[in-house]
Amino acid sequence: MSQDTLRIALVQTHLLWENPKGNRSILSRKIARIDRETDLILLPEMFPSGFTMHPASVAERMDGETVFWLKKLAAEKGAAISGSIVVRKAGLFYNRLVFVHPDGSLDYYDKRHAFTLAGEDLVYQKGEEKIIIEYKGWKLCPQICYDLRFPVWARNTEGYDLLFYVANWPEVRIGAWDVLLRARAIENMSYVIGVNRVGLDGNGYNHTGHSAVYDALGRQLTFGDKEEVLYATLSKSKNNRLREKFRFLNDRDHFILE
Known part of the structure; x- marks a missing residue:
């Protein structure tokens, strides 16, 4: 069913290191306390484990415990839930964003840009396909953390309504996160959401959140820098009016990714 508004909950949370069962327990309690009408709940990158380069210890299959938990x-x-998990397939590992619809159906996206600074490219397979998710009459474009630095991959050639990133983006580079989220919104005339974690990870990197929502003009609609659930209500008709008024997307360059 198509609807004009999309109500979002952003779960900005601390993550236990390489402890899927513990993280599912913590997140179950946080999600249970969401008492607002919500269409989409967003979780950080690798929410069951933290951003680990030891996938063998936490990897699951698509019919594993975490996907079952998400479906439940x-x-x-009565809301879609999305975040990324470590998936093993045919002996290979993927940093995979899973988008679970309320009816149990799902879409998934494998992270395109492996974070070479941390050696992610050495242990995870990179994704090859940009996807668009159809949900309640909205077109959603999911991406993961380091993808944010690459605007060509996010370019709005599909007319999507919402671009969202799930991340483990550390405090030391948080300035880039803030600027790039706003830039992606402005250049793509789209709502943009970034969902980040908080707290120390197993490698000693601190995370300060800065989960946020931006509209098509780069105006910040919500922001947080502590452990909390953030909320935003998006309007498709409002975004369309901005596009029709300014028509910036009509002047975009055309290109082919190879």
């Missing part, structure tokens, strides 16, 4: 929660809340 989505059905209970």
Whole structure:
């Protein structure tokens, strides 16, 4: 069913290191306390484990415990839920964003840009396909953390309504996160959401959140820098009016990715 508004909950949370069961328990309690009408719940990158380069210890299959847990929660809340997990397939590992619909169906996106500074490219397979998710009459474009630095990959050639990033983006580079989220919104005339974690990870990197929502003009609609659930309500018709008024996307360059 198509609807004009999309109500979002951003779960900005501390993550236990390489402890999927513990993180699912913590997140179950946080999600259970969401008492607003919500269409989409967003979780950080690698929310069951933190941003680990030891995938063998935490990897799951697509019919594993975490996906089952996501489907159960989505059905209970009547909302889609999305975040990335470590997936093993045919002996290879993927940093995979899973988008679970309330009816249990799912879409997934494998991270395109592996974070070479941390050696992610040495242990995870990079994704090859940009996807668009159809949900309640909205076109959603999911991406993961380091993808944010590469505007060509996010370019709005599909007419999507919402571009969202799930991340483990550390405090030391948080200035880039803030600027790039706003830039992606402005250049793509789209709502943009970034969902980040907080707290120290197993490698000693601190995370300060800065989860945020921006509209098509780069105006910040919500922002947080502590452990909390953030909320935003997006309007498709409002975004379309901005596009029709300014028509910036009509002047975009055409290109082919190779």
